Amino acid sequence: DQQVKQNSPSLSVQEGRISILNCDYTNSMFDYFLWYKKYPAEGPTFLISISSIKDKNEDGRFTVFLNKSAKHLSLHIVPSQPGDSAVYFCAASLIQGAQKLVFGQGTRLTINP
């Protein structure tokens, strides 16, 4: 089941620069997308979300972009900070029903000082 894919298992970025994490999905019925951050031995922590009626959502240093025609979303972190080093998961769901989340494989982001 590859409905949500994060093709980059890891990403290394210098502190202060922009981090861009990418996610692709195949199910055009998905209408709600979320990004979670996960530290070792902790559960996923919600970062930011976007509904399919928007193409951009911003919250502080985090911006999510949605391109429905390409079935692609991205998370931008500007500026990147050492505390941002974690695994980032993209997730998608349908608003109707139980809203179960379908996760990507995750991208490990490392911010270098």
Add this chain to the structure above:
Amino acid sequence: EPEVTQTPSHQVTQMGQEVILRCVPISNHLYFYWYRQILGQKVEFLVSFYNNEISEKSEIFDDQFSVERPDGSNFTLKIRSTKLEDSAMYFCASREDWSSYNEQFFGPGTRLTVL
């Protein structure tokens, strides 16, 4: 800030034994979930629970699994006869309501090791 809690943090069991994983969702939340993550793999949906009944379940959630909300605060996942392949991190999550766009809040997880 309210949070989802899970106990135990780590459970070791013998194959064939029953285990119960416990979760306390955020108090005003109405939707509850269990997910699992096998080492090196994706986080996978197991089951959702709303209004005291299962609202959706995955193919993984077979007859060996059950969920219960025995009182107003706990939400449990029972595995009746554990198999080696049940070894994973199990995450509980909760969501405020079903009618709008809102995120699921996850607990810290229970690491289940089946020997």
